[in-house]
Amino acid sequence: MWDHCPLMLMRKNFVSFHVNLVFFQVEDAQGREATIQRLADSIAGPFVYSVMTLSAITFGFWYYFGSHIFPDVLLNDIAGSEGDPLLLSLKLAVDVLVVSCPCALGLATPTAILVGTSLGARQGLLIRGGDVLERLASVDHVMLDKTGTLTEGKPAVSAIMSLACEELEILQIAAAVEKTASHPIAHAIISKAESLNLSIPVTRGQLAEPGSGTMAEVNGLLVAVGKLKWVQERFQQKTDLSDLTTLEQSVMHKSLQDSQSSNHSTTVVFVGREGEGVIGAISISDKLREDAECTIRSLQHKGIETILLSGDREEAVATLAKTVGIKDKFVNASLTPQQKSAAISGLQALGHRVAMVGDGINDAPSLALADVGIALQVEGQETAASNAASIVLLGNRLSQVLDALDLARATMAKVHQNLSWAVAYNVVAIPIAAGVLLPNSDFAMTPSLSGIQELSGYGTQKVTSVDLVKLEMTDFDVILGMDWLYSAMPQSTAEIELSSFSSQMSLF
Secondary structure, eight states: OOSSOOOOOOOOOHHHHHHHHHHHHHHHHHTSOOHHHHHHHHHHHHHHHHHHHHHHHHHHHIIIIIHHHSGGGGGSGGGTTTTOHHHHHHHHHHHHHHHOOHHHHHHHHHHHHHHHHHHHHHTTEEEOOHHHHHHHHTOOEEEEOIIIIIBOSOOEEEEEEESSSOHHHHHHHHHHHTTTOOSHHHHHHHHHHHHTTOOOOOEEEEEEETTTEEEEEETTEEEEEEOHHHHHHHSSOOOOHHHHHHHHHHHHHHHHHHOSOSOEEEEEEEEEETTTEEEEEEEEEEEBOTTHHHHHHHHHHTTOEEEEEOSSOHHHHHHHHHHHTOOGGGEEOSOOHHHHHHHHHHHHHTTOOEEEEEOSGGGHHHHHHSSEEEEEOOTTOOOHHHHHOSEEETTOOTTHHHHHHHHHHHHHHHHHHHHHHHHHHHHHHHHHHTTTTHHHHOOOOOHHHHHHHHHHHHHHHHHHHHGGGGOOOOOHHHHHTOHHHHHHSOSOHHHHHHHHHHHHHHTO
């Protein structure tokens, strides 16, 4: 139909694009309210009307009753040289209006959230809203995927075994089926085939079932690559069970012999072909993350239960769980994405606050369902998992889960501190402004003193929020080697807030 096919080439500096994307997402996150913020806002409105009412009551009391009950108060400078009860009442009423600080209630949460999300961005934590920090601070269960989460997510083919043909043919047709798949295991198979310069056949009718496998037509025959049970179900032919057991044991044994370290997790995928059933198996190894064990131990030390959810076979999952310190009762293997979601829903139904940590497309439903979804993102890559997550670990380090948790808890502690300060300030300052100390101590605020007092209350809250910057976290720039992101980012919002506050206070 078309004689010529148009070709469009788009050029864009990736670093600039990625940094701008982070900026926009952080800015959007800072505008999302936490539940406690909505509570504070709902109180701030009625509080203003209450202060106006108290001001009117203060005027009425001192004009009609107070100046007669305590005549000595008229000798105070606040009543003027002539001891005018009207002037006294007006000044005290104005004091109440000026010294009250409803904005302290309204700003208690957003100032802390603003600093918290900005600090998170500087440390490689993309936190999508104050509500996320609020939920994360109360998390009591953390669920983790295996592949790409506890492991590095850089799997490689470690062994190939065949029942019916050459081993290279097994790899060749498996690579053809997985050619358009996005799972790390698929990438490992394709990379191995390409490294051996194998020609990858053209496929038709590719069908992927997340968590189970992929099927396509190769050279006129249907080929399935995935879990053993799933591959067997694709074809009517049933391979002898003893042959399958021998096949799996052989490929695992060969994989262990070839591996240079015991710190690996091994996954076996089976290959089946129409008319033959299971014809071979491919062993794929992935190295355990260096920080996996210490992260799990630290979470448990903080009183958080860690649960492993994996679609891999039970033996591989159990071995990995034992290595990192996850209890046997919290290990779940051979799960589909739907079963992972069901496990999360079950805990939530019992009243638990659940965080899910994952990295791949199979984890996206679980990340979206969890109270807090945490995705590990490799530098320069954006996945379905990172789009579904509430928090994205831009450094692709599991230990950043601890950083996010510490930041969330510190931020919410600062929010509660700010709210406590705001309430305490108003409870103490308003009665003093209303003249409660005037009869006994002859002390009364002037409107100007009340104004300075109100500014000090607001300023103290800003300083305590900016104090979050002192929170010790993983040195994101040094460990991850992502100086390009740090250098591209402007002065943090926290620093801008601090410098702005210093400028304001210098006026006084």
